[in-house]
Amino acid sequence: MMDEAVLEALDAYVECLFAPQDEALEFTLSASRRAGLPDIQVSPAEGRLLQLLALMVGAGRILEIGTLGGYSAIHLARALPDVGTMVSLEASAHHAEVARANIEHAGLSEKVEVRTGDARKLLARMIQDGEEPFDVVFIDADKRGYPEYLELSLTLSHPGTLILADNTFRGGAVVQPADETSRVLHEFNLSLARDPRLDSILIPVVRERVDGLSIARVKNI
Template sequence: MRNDHTWSSVEQFFTEKLQPESKNLKYVRKNNQRNGLPEIDVTPPQGKFIAMLAQLKEAKNILEIGTLGGYSTIWLAETLPQDGKLVTLEVDPTHVKTAQKNINTAGLEDKITIIEGSALETLPTLKERGFSDFDFIFIDADKPNNPRYIEWALALAKKGAIIISDNVVRDGEVINKNSTDERVIGVRKFVDILSEDQRADSVALQTVGEKGYDGFVLTIVQ
């Protein structure tokens, strides 16, 4: 039998065996819920996966587009070396306040900087703020703007940087060229950009789990 229940049960099995959350990450989930944030964080296996990629990359300079409550932020920041830094962009003031509390509780406030505001307005200011030449970028924000996010990510990344873009399969709707869903349209345009830009070498992987059927794109900047 292959269905959503099976996918969720398998994910729970592997989470308990291989991806146990730290007390800081468990606190994030509870505090996010207390503050009414949507439960759309990456799952523990996804969080550990992107953290392991950052660790394999030996990333020291990370950009995250879309903070929410800081769950993926903390997964990534915990892999940073002593002199490593992460900057994360978030538009919602409630999310920013909650994420900052979560980051402080985890003792990572010296490594993580949250910039509040629309990412499309704050991305152009990163260089003047002293943030550029990223070696790892995680894109997990509003999907209609994915085309512009990937353009900025490619511009701000170092050669050899890794870019992870989440939620690209959209339960299979990504192949529907007639979709009127702005999220699907945004992902399709984003994929077109990656397929045409010589700076991007990309692969898409489909996933199943407690969040259903989805996937991500991994890009290495050439």
């Protein structure tokens, strides 16, 4: 297993070269901490990766499941064109309030709508209302909900949609899952690998430990 100090040094190296923080991102992290939000947002390097992936597919509509303080939403929204839109779903009303303020501070409130409530119900309502499909979906909410989020997200996708899911290595626990969350994520990874509707891969993401980002492209619905 790679030493934690080495992993942190590698992460800092990538961040320094490719993902330096600007005022809006630093403000978001600071405001989120002051508001008591957990320090579990994506790393700067992963945020930059999400942004690049959205840019690569020319995303005009982005869906995020799990807003927290808006840090990843800001990265993703920055990939949108002038007429692009993003919907971010957050279960906690407090987290959503903090995220909206951070997104407004970043100058992105006209592009990003934060909706509050249970993601399953919100997604089901979006499907019922015939909401337009999204070009990118980023899943980073309660891990046990990942399988259901995937199926609901597929209904809100089109061929070519990119579906991303964070924390899918769970620090390596998915290799020999010993707890319920790790078992769910292992089954989620299996479903991605075997689903004929998707072309998928799981890549390591370096932070203080090695975690994973699942990347899937919708072939057909």
